[in-house]
Amino acid sequence: MSSLQLQDMVLLTEQNPELSFDQVQQFISLASRLKDDILLTQLAFDPPDVLPPTVSTFLQLQKSCGISVDCVEACWNILKSTIWNDAHNLEDSLIRDFAAHSHFLCVTISVFAAFELLVS
16 A cells, blocks of 8 residues: 655656645545546456546546646556555645634634734
């Protein structure tokens, strides 16, 4: 079983400077949810080497990840084991972290929003 490594994220963004961390996280989230669609064309227990064209095209769309075909291929090549094996665990951990710390974020956003109203 694999797990997301910081060096994978750094490698991706160094090799593809147009990629943001948000786009990589969105790629992981969406690709893991598309696992059944990937399996429709390539029945496998391990992640396939290549994504089906329909999945690749979807991940390129602006409303999904908004990344180039080269970035989709790079993300899949580096992250496919994480997506195939660990993506749901990563999402669960992100949800737990957000639930534990979001109250601070909301207060911070409210303070900044109020400050912007006063300044303008």
